[in-house]
Amino acid sequence: MIKSMTGFGRRQGVWSDGTVTVEVKSVNHRFLEMSIRLPKSLNLLEEVFRKTIQQHCARGRVDVTVLMQGGRSNARALQLDAGLAKQYHHALRTLQRTLKLKGSIDIGLIAGFRDILAFSDQPTDDPKLTKLVEKLGLKAVLDMASMRKKEGELLAQDILARLNHLRECKASVSARAPHVARETFDRMKLRVEKLLGDTIPDLPRLNQELATYADRCDITEELVRLDAHMVQFDRTTRGMEPVGKTLDFLLQEMGREVNTVGSKANDAAITADVVRMKAELERLREQVQNVE
Numbered sequence: 294m295i296k297s298m299t300g301f302g303r304r305q306g307v308w309s310d311g312t313v314t315v316e317v318k319s320v321n322h323r324f325l326e327m328s329i330r331l332p333k334s335l336n337l338l339e340e341v342f343r344k345t346i347q348q349h350c351a352r353g354r355v356d357v358t359v360l361m362q363g364g365r366s367n368a369r370a371l372q373l374d375a376g377l378a379k380q381y382h383h384a385l386r387t388l389q390r391t392l393k394l395k396g397s398i399d400i401g402l403i404a405g406f407r408d409i410l411a412f413s414d415q416p417t418d419d420p421k422l423t424k425l426v427e428k429l430g431l432k433a434v435l436d437m438a439s440m441r442k443k444e445g446e447l448l449a450q451d452i453l454a455r456l457n458h459l460r461e462c463k464a465s466v467s468a469r470a471p472h473v474a475r476e477t478f479d480r481m482k483l484r485v486e487k488l489l490g491d492t493i494p495d496l497p498r499l500n501q502e503l504a505t506y507a508d509r510c511d512i513t514e515e516l517v518r519l520d521a522h523m524v525q526f527d528r529t530t531r532g533m534e535p536v537g538k539t540l541d542f543l544l545q546e547m548g549r550e551v552n553t554v555g556s557k558a559n560d561a562a563i564t565a566d567v568v569r570m571k572a573e574l575e576r577l578r579e580q581v582q583n584v585e
Contacts, residue, residue: 294533295452296585297444298322298353302436304429308422314360315429317346317437321583322354329357335426342430349438351535352585357433359426378409441585449530452540452580456527459547459573462566463519466512466554473510473560512554512563519550537584544581548574 302317327346329339338359346355385398404410526543529536551574555567 294442295445295449295530295536297441297448297583298537298585299444299583300437300439300441302433302438302440304433304436306425306429308361308425312362313422313426313429314362315426315433316358316360317355317430317433319350319353319355319437319441322352325350325352326354327357328354331357331359332361335359335423338423338427338430341427342434345431345434349434350441350585352537353441355437357430359430372411374409374411378403378406381406381409445584448580448583452530452577452584453527455573455577455580456523459570459577460523462570462573463516463523466558466563466566466570467516469560469562469566470512470516470558473512473558473563510557510559512557515550515554515557519547519554522547522550535585537581540581540584541578544574544578 298319298321300317300319303314305312305314307313325347327343329342331338342357346357381403382398385402388394389396389398522543526540526547529539529543548571551567551570555564555571558564558567
């Protein structure tokens with residue numbers, strides 16, 4: 294089953310006289326990476342969110358944000374670092390004596406240093422709030438996972454349609470391929486006969502060399518491998534596990550076979566189909582980058 298790595302979920306609840314909002318969004322990433330931003334009083338939920346996300350996502354960067362607006366639970370406390378204030382005072386007195394400066398070191402000067410007085414979230418150890426945020430987080434993750442699944446279904450339709458077009462181009466090449474070796478043999482033999490006229494010293498040997506040269510244009514093996522890769526690609530898209538990395542690998546192998554077909558065939562009609570196949574493979578590669 295193809296799933297997208299892009300999704301979004303948002304749930305909001307009422308707490309005290311304010312609101313609690315949980316937002317979950319995911320974007321493309323080679324691996325599963327999580328960023329969880331919580332109020333300090335809810336840090337214990339980080340591991341809970343991580344496990345929930347791991348149950349529903351195998352790849353992608355997932356960002357979780359919990360916002361609390363209004364309400365008594367959002368009260369802030371003013372903190373004083375008295376020890377640091379004493380260090381500042383001592384350092385300023387030392388500097389005053391060293392430079393022989395005049396003036397007083399008063400409370401206004403000391404309070405001007407930001408790290409002496411600071412606001413912090415008031416700790417809130419309320420099990421009900423924790424339970425509410427956990428419930429909202431689960432629903433937001435499920436919403437995000439549902440969106441990833443729906444977008445994955447649309448991706449699957451487009452990917453399979455492009456795979457069918459690739460098969461049509463490959464069928465056209467397969468129909469043309471048997472004639473390429475024969476035409477190459479006849480073309481090279483005609484050139485040799487024009488050059489040598491009736492003085493061909495060893496006709497059987499010449500025919501053998503021309504047959505060997507023409508056989509180098511045979512692309513049967515490449516077409517068989519390309520077909521096998523497409524069958525495997527089709528089967529993989531219908532699997533239940535995350536398939537993005539496997540599909541990307543198969544596209545690389547398909548591209549390798551198509552390139553070899555183009556370089557060996559040396560035929561205008563096949564070259565045209567090869568160009569179309571390369572363009573389709575590139576479009577498939579762009580889509581697969583979004584697949585989990």
